[in-house]
Structure formats: C-alpha cells, structure tokens
Amino acid sequence: MSAADIDEPGTVNPLGRAFSDAGILAWRTLKRIPRTPDMLIYATIQPIMFVLLFAYVFGNAIPIPGFPGPRAYREFLMAGIFAQTMAFAVASASVGLADDMSKGLIDRFRSLPMARSGVIAGRVVGDVVFNAFVMLVMVICGFIVGWRWHHGFGQALAAFGILLLFAFAMLWVGALIGLSVGSPEVAASAGLIWLFPLTFLSNAFVPTPNLPSGLQPVAEWNPISSIVAACRHLFGNPSPFASPDGFPAQHPVWLSLIWCAAIIAVFAPLAVRKYRSATSR
C-alpha cells in the first residue's frame, strides 16, 4: 500500500463521498450504543414509563371530546408519545456532538479529507436507526396497554416513516445545539429544555379542544401536533381538533411533511456551517 492508493480529493464524486462518510460515522454511532448499556436502558425505559404513567394516571382524568369510553385516551395517547420520543432524540445528537467536541474528536475529523457534512450526517443517521429500535419497543408497549391501528399495516408503516423523518429533522437541530455549546453537560439541558413547552403545548397529551381558546391555534399549528395528528390520522386513532375545518385538521399528513422539510431546510445548513468553524475549547 502507498499514498497512491488514496484517491485524490478532486477525483471523488462529492455526493458519493458525503454518503460514504456519513455511512462510516453512522457505523460508529451504532457501534457505540451497545457499549453504553446504561444509556440504552434509559432511552428505552423513559418512553415505556411515559406510556404507563399517562395511560394509567392521566388516562381516566382526560376525556377525549367525541370519543367516549375508557380506552379512548390510550388510543389517543400513543401517537403523542411516539412524537415526543422522536422530538427528544434531539438530546442524543446534541450531547453526542458536544462530547466529540470536548474530547477533540471534532478537530480530528475536521483535519481529515472528509465531507463537511459527514460527521453530523453520520450522527443523525445512526440516531435515526437507534430511534427505530426505541419505537419498536414502544409499539410493543402500546399494544400491551390496548392501543391498536385500524387502517391496516401499510398506513401504520407510513406513520412510522413520518415519525422517523421527524426524528431525522429534529436531530439536525440537536446537532446545531451540540456544536454551539461545546460541553456535553450544557448540551444535555440546552438540548431538552425548550422541548418541554413545545411538546406540552401541543395535542400530544391533551386534546386541543380542552386548552384555553387563546392557546388552541398555537397548539394546532405546532410542528409536534402536526406529526401527532398525521399519525392519528394514519393509525385511525381519535384526533379531535378545536377548529376541525382548519388546515392542520384537514391536511395533517401534508402539514407534517411540510414541517419536517422546513426544519431540515433551515437547520441542516446551519449545523453544517457551524461544524465548518467548530473547534474544541
């Protein structure tokens, strides 16, 4: 082997290189997961805990307008839990990249002849694969508490696709946060704190008709609500709206796709730009 075996930078198709680098870094992200068993356990226990708490504690206290019966809330809940878990994926990207930065790994990667998007894309893709696993655990959990999909497996699969697309979009936001703060401790809280108002001011856990009227439009246009509504629509779960004639109620799937595309279009370039100038300390 000699230096001649290495392709000259100009001879490699940049797009092919971006994909290949993302693939290598995604391999790295996934290799690491089973080696941090504590993180693996928390990442799966937390959503299970949410399912059980909301299903059994709040379930009887929150009526679903237009859908009477004790099982209505559990049917209503699962799409909300799925979307919340995907949104919280932000933290794994922000903590992961902040950790790489504090350990000098980002410097090392930046000194290599890699695609500029490779490190973040690898992180994001690896995390999406991991989130697919977490979702599988939650689906099983949902089945146990009595949630079902009613429009066939194909539509359910489409809903899971939208959820993973949403995770993919949110991970770019997490990447930007992680590269901006630079310390994993700060990244852990900075990555999550704004998600609480975002998820709770949505239709994820409380039907929007039950909210104060001033908050209803905010909650119905919220990107998380759009994901949740699209999933409820595809699963055939109860999906009450305060304004049933509005765009979010009429076109939940389209709105969810528009939101995902908008988030990616804004945050992916910002994250890559941040990476280009990111240095440790």
Add this chain to the structure above:
Amino acid sequence: MAAVEATGLVKTFRTRKDTVKALDGIDLEVPEGTVLGLLGPNGAGKTTAVRVLTTLLKPDQGTARVLGHDVVMDADRVRSLVGLSGQYAAVDELLTGRENLWMFGRLYRLRSQQAKQRAEELLDIFDLTDAADRTLKTYSGGMRRRLDLAGSLIAHPRVLFLDEPTTGLDPRSRLDLWQIIRDRVREGVTILLTTQYLEEADELADSIVVVDHGSVIARGTADELKAKVGGERIEVVVHDPAETTRALELLIGSLDITEPDSTTKDEHTRRITVPAPGGSSALVEVIRTLDTGGIRIADIGLRRPTLDDVFLTLTGHEAEQKEQES
C-alpha cells in the same frame, strides 16, 4: 521547497471581555524532511498555529502553504497530505483500537480492505496488537497517545503536526513516543511539533522556534538557544539565609564572573544560581570555595537550562502559565 511555510500569520480571538491576539505575525519555515520544534508556554499561540496550518482555523491575515498547497484555498488537498495528532488523544473511547484505526483509514478514503491492512501494520508498529480488540476506555494514557499518533499516520502523511505529543505522559511513555517520532523522521516525514519542554525540542528538533504572546522571540538550533541562555548553571541552597549574599560574593570572585546580572539570589529560599561554563569542574570549584569560606551547603546541583531560563533570558519575564490557549 519548504514542506511548511507561513508568513505573517495573525489570528485574533474575541471573547466577551477582550480580544486576544493568539498569533501576532508569525513566520515559519520547515524544510522537507526536517523537524521543527515550536517551543513556548501555554497561551503562546502554539496550538493556534498548528490549527491554522492543519486547516482547522482560518488566519485573519497572512498565508500558509503545506507542500505548496494553500491551507485556506486548497484546504481539502492539505488535509489529505498531512497528519495531525492533538494535545489530548482524540480517539473514540468506545471503539476498540482496531475499529478506531479502520474508521480513520476509511475517512482518509482507503478502501475497507486496505484500511484493515493498514490498521494491522500500525497496531504492530505501535505495539498495540495485544490491545487491539479492547475499547479505548481500558487503555493507559500512553497507549491512547500511541493510538492517536497511529491514527494520524494512516495515510502515510508527508507532513506530520504533533501538538504537545508527550504532555501528561510518564517518562517511560515519553521515551517510547520519542522513539516513534524519530522513526518517522528516518522515513523522511517532515514534522512540526509543539512542546513546552526545551528538552523535548532538544531531543527531536533540527531547529527550534520560540514563541510567546503570538510572536516569534527566537529561532535557532537547540545549542544556539542554550548558548543564549548561558548554558548550564549551578544551583546552591545554603543552610543559613543570612549567608546567601556572602556566598554569592565568594562565588563571583572565585569563578571570575564578570556579569553579576547572570547570577540570581533569593534569601527567602536560600537559593543562588551562577553560570557554570565548565560544567562539573565548576561544581567542584563552587564546593571548594564555599567550604573554605565556612558556608554550609544544604543542597547543590548542576542544572541544565530549562524553558523558564530561555524565557527569562529572551523576554525578561518568566514563562507565564495561562489556563486558556485560545
């Protein structure tokens, strides 16, 4: 052609409170196949210089070329030709040694099979084959540093940048690493290394550039720099603080010291130092003089010039230790 050449590099960092000129017009030249030691205290701008030369930072002013390629305009080409090994081992703790090297090989655009083969070669060279399948969490500091260095050698770089390669290592690991670096030099690799230790620059570098506050304050070979400092010194600690002054006067007389400024004395620590041009023969003379003068010696030794001495001589102030480099 010089493997590395930089002219007038300026880099300023703005923090909320003030602006710091990390590089204040630095010129560097490393001829191919030689080793340049960039010597200076923390905060001198060494790491910033390395980051500019390895394309991690864009300079505010000035230009730098590595093997003829501009580090700003032709950054990607530079990245494929150089290796960088940082101050702290930048390797993935949760991957094994073999996995780390394979990953870096792939990112240097080696095909999977070549990356595997190259990883094996390097594990062998760096004596890490036995630990190859353990995650790096279980590695010692010296092993991590070796793996980090191995990672920077994957693509057979013609220029290697080593940012404080031995800081924080135990003496044994330091010697091992020095040997590894010497082996690379023998293979014809051009090296720019930063260090806080004159001894390290002395051991490894063909020429040394001393930096402080982002500027070059001296250049030369190790011997030239040491000559500027005045070579070896004798350090004496006397038993009785009241006798420090008399002891120094006696020594100035017996050693024919013409420049009293080249001596130091501190009554508080009872310590005096004098130049020792004759090395150990001067040591004998000092002991004889003080003994004849009836001065009791608590401690005495021949001291080689340290970075502090170089700094004291070149700048008139001691090497300041700052927490932040950038």
